Amino acid sequence: MREINFRQAIGEALDEEMARDPSVFILGEDVGKMGGLMGEIGGLYEKYGVDRVRDTPLSEAAILGAAIGAAITGMRPIARMRFADFLGVAWDEIMNQMTKMKYMFGGKIKMPLTMDALTGAGRRQAAQHSQSIEGMLMSIPGLKIVLPSNAYDAKGLLKTAIRDDNPVIFLEHKMLMWAGPKSQVPEEEYLIPFGQANIVREGGDVTVVATAYMVTRALNAAEKLEKEKGISLEIIDPRTIVPFDKETVLNSVKKTGRIVIFTEECQTGSFAAQVAAIVADEAFDYLDAPVKRVNAPDTPVPYGVVLEDFWMPNEEKLIKAVEEIV
Amino acid sequence: MAIEKEKLKELYRTMVRIRRFEERVAREFAEGNIPGSVHLYIGEEAVATGAIAHLRKDDYIMSTHRGHGHLIAKGGDPRLMMAELFAKKTGYCLGKGGSMHIASLDIGMLGAAGIVGSGIPIATGAGLSAKLRGTDQVTICFFGDGAANIGRFHEGINLASVWCLPVVFVCENNLWAVSVPTSCSLSVPNVADRAAGYGIPGVVVDGMDVMAVYEAAGEAVARARRGEGPTLIEAKTYRFRGHFEGDAGTYRPKEEVEEWLKRDPVNNFKEKLIKMKVLTEKEAEEIDQAAREEMDEAVKFALESPFPEPEEALKNVYS
Numbered sequence: 001m002r003e004i005n006f007r008q009a010i011g012e013a014l015d016e017e018m019a020r021d022p023s024v025f026i027l028g029e030d031v032g033k034m035g036g037l038m039g040e041i042g043g044l045y046e047k048y049g050v051d052r053v054r055d056t057p058l059s060e061a062a063i064l065g066a067a068i069g070a071a072i073t074g075m076r077p078i079a080r081m082r083f084a085d086f087l088g089v090a091w092d093e094i095m096n097q098m099t100k101m102k103y104m105f106g107g108k109i110k111m112p113l114t115m116d117a118l119t120g121a122g123r124r125q126a127a128q129h130s131q132s133i134e135g136m137l138m139s140i141p142g143l144k145i146v147l148p149s150n151a152y153d154a155k156g157l158l159k160t161a162i163r164d165d166n167p168v169i170f171l172e173h174k175m176l177m178w179a180g181p182k183s184q185v186p187e188e189e190y191l192i193p194f195g196q197a198n199i200v201r202e203g204g205d206v207t208v209v210a211t212a213y214m215v216t217r218a219l220n221a222a223e224k225l226e227k228e229k230g231i232s233l234e235i236i237d238p239r240t241i242v243p244f245d246k247e248t249v250l251n252s253v254k255k256t257g258r259i260v261i262f263t264e265e266c267q268t269g270s271f272a273a274q275v276a277a278i279v280a281d282e283a284f285d286y287l288d289a290p291v292k293r294v295n296a297p298d299t300p301v302p303y304g305v306v307l308e309d310f311w312m313p314n315e316e317k318l319i320k321a322v323e324e325i326v
Numbered sequence: 327m328a329i330e331k332e333k334l335k336e337l338y339r340t341m342v343r344i345r346r347f348e349e350r351v352a353r354e355f356a357e358g359n360i361p362g363s364v365h366l367y368i369g370e371e372a373v374a375t376g377a378i379a380h381l382r383k384d385d386y387i388m389s390t391h392r393g394h395g396h397l398i399a400k401g402g403d404p405r406l407m408m409a410e411l412f413a414k415k416t417g418y419c420l421g422k423g424g425s426m427h428i429a430s431l432d433i434g435m436l437g438a439a440g441i442v443g444s445g446i447p448i449a450t451g452a453g454l455s456a457k458l459r460g461t462d463q464v465t466i467c468f469f470g471d472g473a474a475n476i477g478r479f480h481e482g483i484n485l486a487s488v489w490c491l492p493v494v495f496v497c498e499n500n501l502w503a504v505s506v507p508t509s510c511s512l513s514v515p516n517v518a519d520r521a522a523g524y525g526i527p528g529v530v531v532d533g534m535d536v537m538a539v540y541e542a543a544g545e546a547v548a549r550a551r552r553g554e555g556p557t558l559i560e561a562k563t564y565r566f567r568g569h570f571e572g573d574a575g576t577y578r579p580k581e582e583v584e585e586w587l588k589r590d591p592v593n594n595f596k597e598k599l600i601k602m603k604v605l606t607e608k609e610a611e612e613i614d615q616a617a618r619e620e621m622d623e624a625v626k627f628a629l630e631s632p633f634p635e636p637e638e639a640l641k642n643v644y645s
Contacts, residue, residue, distance in 0.1 A: 025458060051458060057488065062447040062481035069451020069465075072436060073386065075458060077451075092478075096441050097448065104427035105437060106419035107642035141643050165645035 003182035007040035009151040010116070010172065013158035014041055014078065016189065018048055021076060024162060025052040028063055028080030037082060037118070038177055060086050064093035064115070071113040071167075072101065078162060081117040084171060085128050087137075098167040099142030110165045116158070119147075119171040120213055120264055121296075121312050123178060126303035130174075132263070132296070134211075135270040137169060138242050144168040144194060145242045149176070149215035151183035153239055156192030164194070173212040180216075195243035199252070203232035206322050207252040209275055210235055210262040214313060218262055221315040221322075231326055241271045249275065250283050257288035260321045264313055267295040289325035294318050329537060334604045337379060337536050339613050341371040341592045344395040346617040347404050350625055351394065351411060355571045359629070360411045364425045367395035369534075369566035372591035373498050374399040376539025377466055377559070380547040386434040386452045386465040388445040391426045392498075392565070393438035396468055401433045408624035414631035421634050422642070436465075442503075443473035446482030446495065453491030453556075464550045465493045466543075472503030474517040483558065487524040492550035494543065497560045498533065504569045505577040518560035526556050533561030534589040564589070 018024045032055035035042030045053040056063050067077040081087060087094060102109055121130040137145055144166055148154035161168040200215055201222055210218040215237045222233040234252050238244055253259050259279055261272040276291045294317050302308050348366045355364055378399035389396040410417025411425050418428045429437035436452055439445045449467030456463040473479055474497055486493045497517045501508050521528025531542040539561055546557035564586035568575040599605035
C-alpha cells in the first residue's frame with residue numbers, strides 16, 4: 001500500500017471533502033498561494049479558486065466569527081487557525097458563540113464548523129507557539145476535540161470532522177506535521193468515527209493512555225521496556241478526547257490493573273487529570289497501583305534546546321513512572 | 327424618497343407593536359413572571375423598524391442583548407418571544423436562551439447575543455455565506471455604541487469591506503454603554519466617521535425618525551444587494567429606560583433624559599402621520615388597541631405554557 005505523511009493526509013482530506021461537498025470552504029491565514037504554513041494544502045487554491053480557499057487578514061476573531069456566520073447559514077467552513085495559541089485571540093467565538101448557540105437557541109441550528117491548528121512543543125517555538133491547550137478546550141461543552149497521532153488517523157478523522165454538524169477542533173502536532181513518519185494509507189476513501197480509541201499496542205502489564213506526538217514516544221518506551229525489563233505496555237490512543245472512549249481505557253485497566261496517562265499538557269486542568277479521575281471513579285477496584293500521570297510541568301513552554309527538552313514529557317519520564325508502579 | 331402610505335402605516339404599526347411588547351415585558355418583569363434580566367428597546371423602535379422594513383424573509387439580521395424590537399420587526403411571533411422570556415417550553419428556544427439569546431432561522435434571525443460586539447463578525451460570515459451560495463440575501467447587523475469600541479467591530483467590518491460582502495452595519499448609538507457615555511469612549515464625534523477607515527460609506531441618521539432611518543437603510547440595503555459592499559449606519563437614539571430593568575439610570579443627567587423623551591419616536595411619528603393625513607386618530611387608536619390585545623394574548627400564552635422538563639437542560643449540546 002502507498003505511504004503518505006501527516007501533511008499529505010491533511011491536504012488529501014481537505015481536497016476530497018471539498019470535491020465531495022460544494023458547501024465546504026477554507027478560510028484562514030496563508031491558505032491561498034502559500035498553501036498553508038508547511039505547504040500542506042498546496043494546490044487547493046489553484047484547484048478550487050479564491051472563493052473557496054480564502055486568505056484572510058490577521059484577524060482571528062473575524063475568521064472564526066465569519067466561519068460561525070457561514071456555518072449557521074448553510075455552509076461548512078474550515079477555519080485554519082495556524083497555531084493553537086492563536087485561539088486565544090478568538091476565544092469569545094470558541095467559548096461563547098460556536099459552542100453555545102445550538103444550546104441557547106433550543107437546538108434549532110447546526111454548527112458544521114471545523115477548526116484546525118498546530119499544537120505542541122518540540123520545534124523550539126517558545127511559549128506562544130507551542131502550547132497544548134486541549135485541557136482548556138475540553139472544559140467547554142459543545143466542542144469536539146481531535147488529536148491525531150499518525151497520518152492514517154489524521155486523514156480519516158479530518159474527513160469525519162468536516163462532515164460533523166458540530167464545531168470540531170482538529171489539533172495537528174508540530175512534530176508530526178514537520179517530520180512525522182509516513183503511514184500506509186489506502187487510495188480509496190475511509191472515515192474514522194469519533195469516540196473510538198485505537199489500541200496502538202497490546203500489552204498486559206501497564207495501560208498507557210497517550211495522545212498526539214506522545215503516542216510515538218510511548219511506543220519507543222514500550223519497546224525499550226519490553227526488551228530491557230520484560231514489562232509489557234498496552235498503549236491506547238483515544239484519537240478524540242471529546243468524545244472520549246472511556247470504555248476502551250477502563251477495559252484495559254481492568255486487565256492490567258495499572259495506568260499511566262502520558263500527554264504533553266501542563267498537568268493542572270488537563271485531559272490527563274480527567275482520565276485519572278474517571279479511572280479512580282470507575283475502575284478503583286481493579287487498580288493495583290496509584291494512577292500515574294506524566295505530563296508537562298505547570299509552566300509556559302520554554303524556548304531552546306536544553307530547556308524545552310527538559311520540559312517535554314519523554315520516553316525516560318514515562319519509563320520512570322511505569323517502573324514506579326510495577 | 328417618497329414612502330407609500332401603506333408602508334408608512336406598516337412602519338407605525340411595527341413600532342407600536344414593539345413599544346407595547348416592551349411595556350408588557352416591563353410589567354411582567356416587575357411582577358416577577360420573567361426571571362433573569364431584560365434589556366428593553368423602548369425609545370429605539372424607529373431603528374429596527376426603519377432598517378428591517380427593507381428586508382425579505384430570507385434576509386438575515388444579527389441582533390443584540392437589546393433585541394426584542396429586532397425580532398418583532400423581522401416578523402417574530404410575540405407569543406413565542408414572551409414564552410421564551412417566561413422560560414417556558416413553548417418559547418423560541420425551549421426556554422433555554424431567554425431574552426438575550428433568541429434566534430429564529432426560519433425568518434432569518436441569526437440570534438441575539440449577550441457578548442457585546444460578538445455579532446459583528448458573525449454577520450460578516452452570513453454575508454460571506456450569501457455570496458458563496460450565489461444568493462442576493464442581505465444581512466443587517468445591529469449593535470450599540472458600546473460594541474463600536476470592541477475589537478470585533480474593527481475585525482468584522484474590515485473583513486466585510488475587504489470581501490465586499492452584502493452586510494449593513496447599524497450602530498444603535500443610544501449614547502450610553504450601561505453607565506459610560508460616548509463622550510468617554512469615542513475618539514471621534516460619530517461612530518460612522520470610522521467608516522472611512524474601511525473605505526465604506528458611513529451615514530449618521532436620526533434614530534428617532536423612522537422615515538430617516540428607512541431612507542438611509544434603503545440605500546444601504548440596495549447597495550448591498552447590488553453586490554457593492556457594506557455600509558455603516560449610525561442611528562442616534564436613546565433608551566428611555568435603564569440599561570436593564572431594575573437599573574434606575576441615575577448616571578444620566580435628568581435634563582438629557584427629558585430632552586430625549588420629547589423626541590419619542592412612536593408618538594411623534596403618529597402626530598406626523600396624522601398631520602400628513604396618512605393616519606386618522608381613529609386608525610391610530612385601532613392600531614394601538616390591536617397591539618395591546620396581541621401582547622395580552624402573548625402574555626396569556628406564556629403564562630399558560632408549561633415549563634420544560636428539568637432534563638431538557640442536558641439536551642442540545644451537540645447535534
